[in-house]
Amino acid sequence: MASRELDSLDKRILYTLQRDARRTSSSDVAAELDVSASTVRNRIQRLEADGVIRGYHADVDxxxxxxxxxxxxxxxxxxxxxxxxxxxxxxxxxxxxxxxxxxxxxxxxxxxxxxxxxxxxxxxxxxxxxxxxxxxxxxxxxxxxxxxxxxxxxxxx
Structure with a gap:
């Protein structure tokens, strides 16, 4: 798979999701990053479609x-x-x-x-x-x- 160039917003969205994707809505991310929730949703969908975000997993003890x-x-x-x-x-x-x-x-x-x-x-x-x-x-x-x-x-x- 070819790599994809990430801009600063993509990276900050990834960081926020890596912290706790389960309890983080696109509205939460948008408020934290000072962008619209629809922008965050669109970026997340593109990151998923491009294979950058491969899934959301439970961290089991x-x-x-x-x-x-x-x-x-x-x-x-x-x-x-x-x-x-x-x-x-x-x-x-x-x-x-x-x-x-x-x-x-x-x-x-x-x-x-x-x-x-x-x-x-x-x-x-x-x-x-x-x-x-x-x-x-x-x-x-x-x-x-x-x-x-x-x-x-x-x-x-």
Missing amino acids: YGATGHQLFTLIVCTAPIPKREELAAAAAEIPGVVEVQEVMTGEANVLVRAIGVNGDDLTRIGEELDELGLRVSDEDLIRNTHRRPYSRFREATDE
Whole structure:
């Protein structure tokens, strides 16, 4: 997908949505950015249509649901098969996110939820069967997210 040039209003809208899209209406964004709500709605629709905004997701605290085994599994894939293997890994039950890394040996990061140690072993074995080499597994305690700061004070240059 080709990249899209963002102006300062687009960036500030993205920053505001990244803070808390669920509780932020276009009217709220408009008031904060001193533009009309229809302008914000049109910009958001264009950002969605252009693939800049890919979706709105729930940020789940898996520990609060009784699923304490939130795990980062570091894998290596052959470069020509990285994208294909990452997509296949995302289909494994228990896997919630897969990232392709462009540099280094550890080029596929898999985030998975296990209900117990046997479940994590199964996920690791399925990754191995796909052709991913698991090099490390780490239990995640907390994840901290924030909006991209350069979108907050964006100005057109």
